[in-house]
Amino acid sequence: MSGNDTHDNATTKLRNLAEVLLDAARRAGADQADALAIRGHSISIDVRGGALEHADSADGAEIGLRVLVGGRQACVSGSDHDQATIDAMASRAVAMAREAPVDDMLGLADPDQLGPRRDAQGLQIADDLPDPTPAELQDLALRTEAATLSQPGISQVEAANASFSRRQLWIAASNGFSGGYERSTHVISAVAITGEGLGMERDYAAESRVWASDLPQPEEIGRLAAERTLARAGSRKPPTGAFPILFDRRVSASLLGHLLGAVNGAAVARGASWLRDALDQPVLPAGMDLIEDPLKPRYPASRPFDAEGLETRSRAIVRDGILQGWTLDLATGRKLGMASTGSAARGLTSAPSPTISNIALTSGRQSRDDLVADMGRGLVVTSMLGASINDTTGDYSRGAAGFWVENGQIAYPVNECTIAGNLRDMLMTLRAANDALPWRTAEVPSLLVEGMTVAGA
Structure with a gap:
């Protein structure tokens, strides 16, 4: 299956989840409702002393529902997507809303206020290249650390990190709006230390981009962390x-x-x-x-x-x-x-x-x-x-x-x-x-x- 097919399937699932939430809210008695479905994937790699120090990976989909009942509102969320759980979420949200204070300013947009866009086409806020692997991120972190340590006077690198995340979201509302997009983030960072004891100083450098190709080289980030730290000595x-x-x-x-x-x-x-x-x-x-x-x-x-x-x-x-x-x-x-x-x-x-x-x-x-x-x-x-x-x-x-x-x-x-x-x-x-x-x-x-x-x- 191609990357585009995977993306399209994930988008369809998120849209379906949001629509299922809205249907449940209507059945539970909501006057108005909007639903948010998010799927996220992230990897974070920390290295220290030329070796892997810590690795984190997360992958999952979560849902959120806001209901409005007679000028009152309530929000609920969950990570369980079966129908019985969604129905229970909607019923709980409506019950909570009925106990909330009235605010006459609350309410969804009128249909004629809604924007025409339903996706992020042209914004390029999601990298279209394959997601980096843990091994590739570890290599970036190691290169960052090595460049930091190469500067005379740096006693240690407290942390060198490379991470990536991709998030897809879909928003749907009972006023007819339904749209979504995805976003990616690439990060490289380093924290350096110079001196010892009471004379110890630290500083950092970090860069974040939507597209990996827009990131500076890890060596540049590592050297900058070192230069900033050395400048703080004394x-x-x-x-x-x-x-x-x-x-x-x-x-x-x-x-x-x-x-x-x-x-x-x-x-x-x-x-x-x-x-x-x-x-x-x-x-x-x-x-x-x-x-x-x-x-x-x-x-x-x-x-x-x-x-x-x-x-x-x-x-x-x-x-x-x-x-x-x-x-x-x-x-x-x-x-x-x-x-x-x-x-x-x-x-x-x-x-x-x-x-x-x-x-x-x-x-x-x-x-x-x-x-x-x-x-x-x-x-x-x-x-x-x-x-x-x-x-x-x-x-x-x-x-x-x-x-x-x-x-x-x-x-x-x-x-x-x-x-x-x-x-x-x-x-x-x-x-x-x-x-x-x-x-x-x-x-x-x-x-x-x-x-x-x-x-x-």
Whole structure:
């Protein structure tokens, strides 16, 4: 049997499962229902010391059902697909829904709201080559480890990994929507260590792609993990005070992540957003656009339709620094008196909620090194841990590590410090470098922020 035949058979089974779930929900008394069927296959290989350290493999199909009864909803899921179990799931879901609180904003899309696409043709979000074997993944991991260890000063490789996953899904709803697609992911990563005892430092490199042919060579990833780790040797605390901070492109997307969370319709509808009053107001410097594009071929978060069957499309979240709109699914859109942005996502056991796909921020004209030179004295952040973010005020505090800058040049590596500020103020001072990388869910360059507080020595 060919790979295409196998795919077609799996798709048919998932579609049939979703339709069986809908039929069971109708018989159980649901007013409306939608069903999700997912089949996944994954392999993960870890090596250490030139030998296999750990191997994981998973393969299975799961189903999820959401029912709506009189303005109430409930979700159930399972991995048993026989008819008796599905009937019991549907009955349990309806019984749960009848006990849930009423929310008049709940409901499926009207048939005329549904998008025309029912598959991901043209998006290339599933590699069409044969899935890698465990032996092939182990070879990639071993090559990554060997390249990491080849760099003088690396004492050990904590982990070298190569993994692959392929997931097929089908969504069907009682409003007539029925569609599905598959997605693949290839990952190579390494974590390296230099030094010993209290002087030990570690760092990593990792790359993920939809298509294996788009991945960098494992040797490149291994060497990068080593270079990053060696650069951290001799880390110490930075001084305390108010300084400019450059968020390296490894972590800069997290700043935009806070903005995206604040413009999520669910947060806005709850009043739990520090940008709740910022619609049509500046939230980034003039000239900066933040664009979402769920239809970029071969990109990790691309999708032809959302979890409610609405068409996905490119849109400007921020245009020329001005906030253009919220990220909405049907329910949050109804609460805010707006149309859905086709942004619904859902899990097997959860109702739809708004989410973001691929985003890109306008890049600047200067290089990262140019921005470092302009800093004079400050901090380059390359990794962060922990977070204290006030969703209502935007007050921001995180642990950080990176490099201290003196006279516009990297002076020494730093760790064990805290950076703090207010997100609204921070985002309005952004200066972007020109170093954004492709293939990421978030294409965000290094970002310079003026006047944050650093708590170090």
